[in-house]
Amino acid sequence: MKIAVIGCGYLGAVHAAAMASLGYETVGVDVDEAKVDRLRRGEPPFYEPGLPELLRAGVDAGTLRFTTDISEAAGSDVVFIAVGTPQKAGSDAADLTYVDAAVESLLPHLAAGTLVAGKSTVPVGTAQRLADLVAPTGASLAWNPEFLREGFAVEDTLRPDRLVYGVADGDDSAIASLDAVYASILERGTDRLVVNFATAELVKVSANAFLATKISFINAMAELSETVGADVTQLADAIGLDARIGRRFLNAGLGFGGGCLPKDIRAFQARADELGHGETLGFLREVDQINLRRRDRMVALVEQELERVGGDRVAVLGLAFKPNSDDVRDSPALDVARRLQEGGRVVRAFDPEAKGTALRIVPTLPIVDSVEEAVDGADVIALGTEWQHFRDIDPVRLAELTPARVVIDGRNALDAAAWSAAGFTVLALGRPDTPAA
Structure with missing residues (x-):
């Protein structure tokens, strides 16, 4: 399988390195040239235990590379969206600028059979809107929320306590694609929940709201x-x-x-x-x-x-x-x-x-x-x-x-x-x- 990860911040860099460690040809894409240069050298742009070793292993093996050119995501079987959703200036709402820009810039490089899998934390309703944008390309969309703890992100990616797939009704191909990506993780008996878009979006924010409470x-x-x-x-x-x-x-x-x-x-x-x-x-x-x-x-x-x-x-x-x-x-x-x-x-x-x-x-x-x-x-x-x-x-x-x-x-x-x-x-x-x- 060929994997692309759009956004190489905290979530994206960890996910890309983890995908490469599972044996997939993986490319990480980010607009920040300085960040990409560091990642190409196998140097994470932030501190996270275990990540430097995982990055260097992937880069040295040639299974992991980084670029600022989103066209290099073309031909991927699965493209993960892992960009940030910060708080919007002057509002409590999430700023979806980076998510929207990532998907829009990706559209010319999608083809039938490609799965776009969102990992960013987004307001409920976002996935369906993005699925409608992706559909004319022949690609499909799923929402696959992350549950990483900073300081334990590598462990949480490779040994998660659950996997959640948010998919459109009847989209068995999206389920099959994510099952293929996470095959070695699922073989260990990891719980897998297949839900609709809205539920997948709510899972992440509900979990965070409960912990905060x-x-x-x-x-x-x-x-x-x-x-x-x-x-x-x-x-x-x-x-x-x-x-x-x-x-x-x-x-x-x-x-x-x-x-x-x-x-x-x-x-x-x-x-x-x-x-x-x-x-x-x-x-x-x-x-x-x-x-x-x-x-x-x-x-x-x-x-x-x-x-x-x-x-x-x-x-x-x-x-x-x-x-x-x-x-x-x-x-x-x-x-x-x-x-x-x-x-x-x-x-x-x-x-x-x-x-x-x-x-x-x-x-x-x-x-x-x-x-x-x-x-x-x-x-x-x-x-x-x-x-x-x-x-x-x-x-x-x-x-x-x-x-x-x-x-x-x-x-x-x-x-x-x-x-x-x-x-x-x-x-x-x-x-x-x-x-x-």
Whole structure:
């Protein structure tokens, strides 16, 4: 089989490398020449564990190549659309400019028998509209949503927990084409669901909305816990033992960020408004607001402790929106660091991978190259991203390197007992020792 992947950002680059690793002749197409040049050398334009090795293997074997010329997608058996759908400027809605441009530029190079498979997260109704555009070429369209976790994208692509095919009624050839692509994955017993276009579009945004709601629920409980003196981590452990609820995604802290959950729940709400069902998803607005309030609370807590100790220097550990990623899109940690700096505080930040991406967003933010540099001279230490690198810090050794004796754990990730034994006051969102707002 010959595979083309249109869009070589986070989703597309991973998918193209994965397709090549399955033995398919794969071409990745992107309009960004600099990005394509890096990918041709087997260098990913972002940090993702396992991807450099997968890329280099495909490039070296000759099964994977990258280009800016979309005509090289001609002759492919399956063409995946993997471009971004960011939040539209001045609106909560998804911006479909890149999806529309990808399909329109692809039309002259399609032929009968080719399958165009959308992977981008799009508002419900998009797939049918694009299928109508593709139909005159003799090609067909399916929607095959992705369910990648940043930091685990290679694993999630090659060993997904489910495959979803959104196809037109009676389009057995589209099902057969996707079955052929994913043959080795299906042989392992991976669940496969064949649904219509609308259901496939809703699967992705519904999953993200549910996860966002679960995270914001436990963060709402953290707000209450600080007021009444409860421990939100113990609360999460207790309710997480209920098989109907589960413990995953019940970690209270700074909340969610990144390029998916925030913009997807906003776009979902916006699409519901367009369909006359704004009240149906109205709760997502409060989910979003709870999430944003956690950032406010973290900033306020750092400011409060700086005032208490009579200092203005804060070390921010972590800038990526989650560990094992250099993605700072809508990152709570980066937002907290930026707001503290804009408030006149002296900030030094460190992240194991996100220095470059963070500086593109906040070029004035002082970002150093180690924990030791960040905490040197600090009055307060604030944890913004739960990297294992930070979990593994020896607090006894760190106490010898910094005058700071207050640690604000924005992720409930540190061993509070060990840090306390080393002489630090540890405050964490939703914990009983944290002063109420």
